[in-house]
Amino acid sequence: MNEYDSELVRSILLKKKFRFVENESNADIIMLNTCSVRENANRKIIGLIHKIRHDLKGKPVLIGILGCMAADKKEELLTTKNLGVDFIAGPDSYKKLPNLIEEVQKTKLKTFDYALSDTETYSDIYPTREDGINAWVAISRGCNNFCTYCIVPYVRGRERSRDFNGIVKEIKKLAKEGYPQVTLLGQNVNSYKDGKKDFPDLINEISKINGIKRIHFMSPHPKDFPDKLIKVIANNPKSIKHVHLPLQAGSSRILKKMNRTYTKQGYLKLAEKIRAACPGIAITTDIIVGFPSETEKDFKDTVDVVKKTRFDAAFIFKYSPRSGTVATKKYKDDVSPDKKTERIVKLNELQKEISHENNQKLIGTTQEVLIEFIDRKKEAGNFCGRTKTNKTVSFKAKDCAPKQFVNVKIKSASAFGLKGDLVI
């Protein structure tokens, strides 16, 4: 979402008197588009601002902070002495950036706008994109779910969907520009709604656009997964055969404390349904270990879901309190650091084994691969791309190029990807 927002900012500023330079040493204005999901991300940005100021050696460059951190840490950013931030713009304030910059240039005083909006979707801005293979397209912004560990609803505001026809129009334009793939984005992408049109309707409509060959989306919430959506993913040939289905925890007791609104059984049933409707589909997930009060029994539930669902990959994090969230206010961070480490290591090992086994099953199959880039670190003629299940594949070839679809016969597989030969 941040990459997409940077593309929006690029478009907004290019329409005015601004231009972008390759190197920050040539810039008069440096903007950092920040993520605030983890407390550590905030610390990194503060460190980065100090480093930039130090490297500038007194050169009069304006520094702006954009994104979630501008909404979350506004006081600190504006009032900390010697931090050297000149302007801040929250996620709903990007259209005001030209004015904010002009004002700070004129007055030499800090400027800011971090007010959250119930309506801003940037539907009227066509982002200036750089990558010609995949186009990020935000279809909604904000979130209403208030998972107790998460800061997003506070820094990105309430959920609002873009208008259906505007999204379709934008993607038609992308198809004309030659993008073969779009990734639909939303903090809770599958709760998209515009009047009577819902998320499955949107996928179906986009799939009618000539030139668009693959439709990805992220991240869905398990609570918004009706049979209609499962059918579209399974039956629409342009829909990616991959679902990232955040589990977060396997214990129904912990899920309740997280306010995830589904249970262990509900999640398992949904994953089973998806696999039954679409054999061979890849399912990946996010998991948090060591959420407050997580016992061995709770952790065993998570292990059980991982074993039963057989994820293709999992992004596993240790719980860390995030200031401003309900979990931080209500629950004591009482799982010891050693216990969290023990659990994350165990789960990562298990997941690695399962990913390896899942990928091994693909040896001997032929996969349609969208070439993403030439891997220049290795020998010449080494290409990397992705299968329709979003797995990475590397292969050697002579006359191929990024953006091309090719068939690759899988020869070997690890937990992290596949290798194969081009089928001519």
Ligand code: SF4
């Ligand atoms: S669904 Fe939960 S975890 Fe995801 S953005 Fe919304 S509040 Fe955060």
